[in-house]
Amino acid sequence: MDTDNAPQPAPTSDVVAVDGLVKRYGDLVALDHLSLHIRAGEVFGLLGPNGSGKTTAINCILSLLSYDRGDIRLFGEPMEPTRYDLKRRIGVVPQEVAVFDELTVRENVDAFCALYVDDRSRRRELVDEAIEFVGLGDFVKFRPKKLSGGLRRRLNIACGIAHKPELIFLDEPTVAVDPQSRNSILDGISRLNHEGATVVYTSHYMEEVEQICSRILIMDAGHEVAQGTNDELKAMIGTGEHIRIETAPLEEDTLEAIRRVEHVRHAIYEAGELACECSTGAHNLADVLGILSGAGVSYGRVYSEPPTLNDVFLEITGKELRDEHVG
Amino acid sequence: MLSTFKTTVLSLVRDHALLVWTLLFPIIMSMVFGLMFSSLQEQDSYAFDTVHLGIIRDIDFDAAPGLDQMLDAVSAEDAQTRYFELTDCADVDEATRLTNDGTIDGYLTVSSDGTPELHLATRMNGTYAASISKAVMDSYVRTAAEYKEAISQRPELAADPQALAVFSTSAVSTTQLSVTRTAPQSSMRYYYALLGMAAGMAAMIAAEAVRRCQATTSPVGARRVMGGIPRWKVLVATMGASWACSMACLVVAFCFMRFVIGVDFGGREGWCLVALVLSAAMATCVGAFLGTFVRLHAGIISGLTCLLSIFSGLYGPGVQTLSDTVARTFPWLSAMNPLWQISHAFFSLLYYDSLRPFAASCLGLVAISVPFLVLAVIRMRRQRYEHL
Secondary structure, three states, X not given: OOXXXXXXXXOOOOOEEEEEEEEEEOOEEEEEEEXXXXXXXXXXXXXXXXXXXXXXXXXXXXXXXXXXXXXXXXXXXXXXXXXXXXXXXXXXXXXXXXXXXXXXXXXXXXXXXXXXXXXXXXXXXXXXXXXXXXXXXXXXXXXXXXXXXXXXXXXXXXHHHOOOOOEEEEEOOOOOOOHHHXXXXXXXXXXXXXXXXXXXXXXXXHHHHHHHOOEEEEEEOOEEEEEEOHHHHHHOOOEEEEEEEEEOOOOHHHHXXXXXXXXXXXXXXXXXXXXXXXXXXXXXXXXXXXXXXXXXXXXXXXXXXXXXXXXXXXXXXXXXXXXXXXX | OHHHXXXXXXXXXXXXXXXXXXXXXXXXXXXXXXXXXXXXXXXXXXXXXXXXXXXXXXXHHHHOOOHHHHHHHHHOOOOOOOOEEEEEEOOHHHHHHHHHOOOOOEEEEEOOOOOEEEEEOHHHOOOHHHHHHHHHHHHHHHHHHHHHHHHHHOHHHHHOHHHHHHHHHOOOOOOOOOOOOOOOOOOHHHHHHHHHHHHHHHHHHHHHHHHOXXXXXXXXXXXXXXXXXXXXXXXXXXXXXXXXXXXXXXXXXXXXHHHHHOOOOOOOHHHHHXXXXXXXXXXXXXXXXXXXXXXXXXXXHHHHHHHHHHOXXXXXXXXXXXXXXXXXXXXXXXXXOHHHHHHXXXXXXXXXXXXXXXXXXXXXXXHHHHHHHHHHHHHHOOOOEOOO
């Protein structure tokens, strides 16, 4: 690791401070001068398509992976593999369910909690709390293979949070789970944050990140695309709301009139629905509806959707954030 | 550390695949060997059955000097070893008939030149009784020749019944000598080789336990590397738990062989435990080293174990001959085979009076274990990786 030329970080009270992180696999640059600063009490989202470097970044931060350049500090201290004092303050929920298949739910949570807490009676309390927290109270004697995918994910989380860490890394904890379990997991993360934990949450599901994260870093190909709060990110782009209106058939003149509205970028009429993509503007919907009324076109249901993080990603990188478009 | 030990033991003993190979496999194979070798053990025993011998007392028989007296001496009911029980037959035809119907085991004729000829039933082929009967008659032939030589030089001895008696009574003398501590039992070698194989299979235990500690080899390992207790404590507890599980499996196999199958360990069961301790340690060290490799499959360990078992003589007499040839021609090659060392340790306890050969095998096991332990520790201490 070459740290001689790494940027020197300013003194900080950030829980996580990463500056100029570079990780190469041969010719492939997995992380390209990535910097991020996470303050205590935040739910910080790392958003990006698969292969964008989210997990690599977390593994470097946790000292599981070596890196080529950069500086990593946790709780203001340099992070090293032997900094067990720092590790005791951290909880990790890996992307893959990482539990012992041969142990019961309770034994699993206890086994991982024991990596941080020596005292057996204290551990018993913590294990009980963690199991209750993730709602696995009815399954304490079950082995993981007997659990559904969603329950296994919950067990995965319980193993990572049982020792009540101050900083929790959750790496795509909702992959391949049913909506009910996903909501339960997201609620749990919010509760952990309300109880005082700082959370680093990686996902390629933009809706989840929008829902729970106070600040978001969007990554692509190992480097930062954008960083800020949800509103800040959306304010960075020109894309505004998406309007969809169910209408009677439109005359071409009417459609052209809509296209000439100041903030309407694109407008098409297809299958009984008018779809408009707007740039930022305060009265887009009212302007479009006004044109329809003026032309005597009757309309039914009206949808106006604000821009999403996918729009942010699309506008900045020119490609979609969603899985199917990821190379 | 205690919690890591407990977690590792629990996860290992509940792993059904491991249990099959390290615990059930040696027991099942012991049972199979027990059934296979029950008849072999009977052959191995040196119990001598008196031979029922037909005698045709014709002119040639009577002319043979001292033959009648010698036969009386070795067939007397109060003899130290009663080699023969004699049955008088009228002629060769009757003797043949009695031999064929099993009344007698064979018969004795004397040729015109005074040489006794032993005719034994084919069912006696390869038996100790047949060998000893032939040895008795060979001994008589040699003694008779010496008697005739003595008479030719000193004719007055022919008239001395005491001289004839001396030759007759000293005509047959057999002494059982043992060059080994216990009587050789060919089946024992299979059981000892099987214990070696069980130890080889037990390497899977440590390999699996270490795999669950390494960030590169399992997600659980990556998570444990992030734990808040020092790495060396996790590794010591893991190695200790692996050794304990291996030892337990080997002790169960040993006890099954000793107390259920009745395998002979020469009454040195205490020393056998020492061998088992070192065997489990070897399995743990080798398994720990192999477990640090990302793409290691349990099949590789079982394959290696099966291969090395060839040279510990597990698979039959042909392979045992090969194993012995390798041990004689390239002793260093056998010494490098941990399974041969384990098998040889038990073999030494059974057959050698001295404990030196056993100690040499034990030292051999230690010498094999230490480099693997060092390499395993070097590889296991890593917590940060280039790739995950």
